[in-house]
Amino acid sequence: MTNKEVQKARTLGFFVQAAKSIIEEEGTSALSARKVGERAGYSYATLYNYFKDMRELIAYCVFDYLNDCYKQLLDIDTSKMSCLDAILLHTEHYFRFFAEQPHIFHAVFIEELGDYPQAMTANSPSVGLLLYEQLERCAVEHRFDNSKIDIIHQLMIASVHGKLLFLMHKRHEQSIDALVHLLKEEIQLLIQRS
Secondary structure: OOHHHHHHHHHHHHHHHHHHHHHHHHOHHHOOHHHHHHHHOOOHHHHOOOOOOHHHHHHHHHHHHHHHHHHHHHOOOOOOOOHHHHHHHHHHHHHHHHHOOHHHHHHHHHOOOOOOOHHHHHOOOOHHHHHHHHHHHHHHOOOOOHHHHHHHHHHHHHHHHHHHHHHHOOOOOOOHHHHHHHHHHHHHHHHHHO
16 A cells, blocks of 8 residues: 555544544434544545545444444354354344444444445455354254255344344333343244254
């Protein structure tokens, strides 16, 4: 990378971090070019040298949040766990990551992002792929037939995100701990009955 490319990446990062701090404190509705620029230490007009609009900036934040979550899951040592225990632990951490940070949940799963740059998705981490690989490990451990991986994967994703959505919209009166417990029971049932 040239010095100019390094400077551009650094400045882009300042804007993303500034926007993330505003999202975490106040939500995406509080974002404005002026507020982000001020927090990043630049003129708000400079922001548009790096992002075509605020949606693109939010998309960068979303991919950064997904990367944060992915790294958090990778930091958990599951090498000595059964595939089921690893899935349960990762599911709990994933659920709590978003349940305990409702503004991040809203940015990632509710906010309209529009068309985001393809470069962002090319090397993006995938929590879904991590789960899928763990399910493949369970199939190898003969917990269920290989042909059921896709349906179990989809059911788990739907259950986790459905519970998060209901929690965020206050349609669940259960606590986060109670929902995590329920998720674990559902996953155990899915894997043991498949």
